[in-house]
Amino acid sequence: MAADTRHWQQVQAENQEKLNRLRQKQPTQQPRPTRRNILVKVIQWVGALVTAALIYPLLRFTGYTIKRKPRYVTVSAPLPASGFHAEQDFILFAGSSTPIAVSRTCTHLGCRVNYLEDKKFIECPCHQSRFSTEGKLLHGPAKKDLPSFPVEIQADETGKITGYLVTL
Numbered sequence: 503m504a505a506d507t508r509h510w511q512q513v514q515a516e517n518q519e520k521l522n523r524l525r526q527k528q529p530t531q532q533p534r535p536t537r538r539n540i541l542v543k544v545i546q547w548v549g550a551l552v553t554a555a556l557i558y559p560l561l562r563f564t565g566y567t568i569k570r571k572p573r574y575v576t577v578s579a580p581l582p583a584s585g586f587h588a589e590q591d592f593i594l595f596a597g598s599s600t601p602i603a604v605s606r607t608c609t610h611l612g613c614r615v616n617y618l619e620d621k622k623f624i625e626c627p628c629h630q631s632r633f634s635t636e637g638k639l640l641h642g643p644a645k646k647d648l649p650s651f652p653v654e655i656q657a658d659e660t661g662k663i664t665g666y667l668v669t670l
């Protein structure tokens with residue numbers, strides 16, 4: 503009887519040893535995706551998209567902006583006798599001493615402003631806001647001055663002005 507028990511214990515130990523060897527040889531299998539796993543992944547992706555959709559307007563609201571690369575526009579001298587040059591984005595006034603480039607985007611609702619040569623001021627065609635040639639607000643409904651852009655005078659070796667470099 504004791505011999506039978508010993509024999510069976512030995513057989514059991516051998517089987518366990520074979521089983522362990524087989525388990526070590528088998529590559530670890532990836533668990534099959536279940537419906538629950540797929541649903542969890544979908545919910546995670548939707549959550550990430552909703553979070554991104556909420557964060558973007560929040561960043562816009564807080565005034566976070568990505569700085570864009572500066573754009574350079576060269577205006578050749580001399581300017582016309584009236585002393586100004588209008589481009590799509592700015593109006594350049596040569597001025598008596600320092601040139602100034604004023605934005606053409608109205609600070610009220612964004613219409614493109616025009617320089618009225620005969621009246622010597624800038625006027626918006628949409629709601630008639632008026633600005634001086636330095637961009638100062640003269641008359642609403644706009645509430646802010648027109649922004650200005652840096653202007654660099656370009657001259658030749660004799661000191662004669664050859665052009666203006668406006669940085670937008």
Ligand code: FES
Nearest residue numbers: 608610611626629
């Ligand atoms: S958009 Fe210029 S005054 Fe309204």
